[in-house]
Amino acid sequence: MKRIRVTQGDKLFYALVDDEDFNYLNQYSWWLRDCKTSMYAMTKIDNAPVSMHSLLIREIPIGHTIDHKNTNGLDNQKHNLRIATLSQQQINRNIQDNNTSGYKGTSWNKCKKKWRAYITVKGIQLHLGYFNTLNSAAEAYNEAAIKHYDDFANLNIIERAG
Numbered sequence: 001m002k003r004i005r006v007t008q009g010d011k012l013f014y015a016l017v018d019d020e021d022f023n024y025l026n027q028y029s030w031w032l033r034d035c036k037t038s039m040y041a042m043t044k045i046d047n048a049p050v051s052m053h054s055l056l057i058r059e060i061p062i063g064h065t066i067d068h069k070n071t072n073g074l075d076n077q078k079h080n081l082r083i084a085t086l087s088q089q090q091i092n093r094n095i096q097d098n099n100t101s102g103y104k105g106t107s108w109n110k111c112k113k114k115w116r117a118y119i120t121v122k123g124i125q126l127h128l129g130y131f132n133t134l135n136s137a138a139e140a141y142n143e144a145a146i147k148h149y150d151d152f153a154n155l156n157i158i159e160r161a162g
Helices: 019-026 052-056 086-091 134-152
Strands: 002-008 011-017 031-034 039-045 048-051 064-068 081-085 106-109 114-121 124-131
Touching: 002 019, 011 019, 011 039, 011 052, 019 052, 039 052, 048 052, 052 064, 064 086, 081 086, 086 134, 106 134, 114 134, 124 134
Parallel strands: 002 031
Antiparallel strands: 002 011, 031 039, 039 048, 064 081, 106 114, 114 124
8 A cells, every 4th residue: 555645735635545556646646625525636637627536447337436435535445446326325424514413323302312213225214213322223223224235334333331
C-alpha cells in the first residue's frame, strides 16, 4: 500500500492505493472533494473532474457505481472497491448527520419509553421491535442488516459497558 497526496487549500490528506497503481495515479494532481458522507480524491482529465476510484474500475454497468466497502472514500485499494447499485451504496452509508441515538436503525419512542429498532428494505421500513436498552435495539438492527443486506451491511459498532 502507498499514499498519494490530496490537497484541500493548505490542508493535506492522503489517499491509499495499491503499490501497482501508485505510478499511474501519482502522475495527476489530486484535490479533495468533501461530501457530507465521505471525501474523495479528484483530478481533471480533459478539463473534466474525475475521481481516483473511477480510474481504477473503468467498466461500470449502467445503474451502478463504485462503492468503498469501508466507507472511506480515500481508501482506493482494490480490495476496498466494488461495483454496487445505488441502493446497495446507500445501504453501506455511515450514520446520518441528524442521527441522535448514535446507531443506525434506532430511535427513542417517547410514548413507549423504549428504544425502537427498524430497517429499510426495498424502500419499506420494517419495524424490528421495542427494546429496553439502546444496545439491544442496535443489535436487532445489526441482525436484520446481515439478513437483508448481506455483504453491504454497514453494522453498528456497539459500545459495551465496562
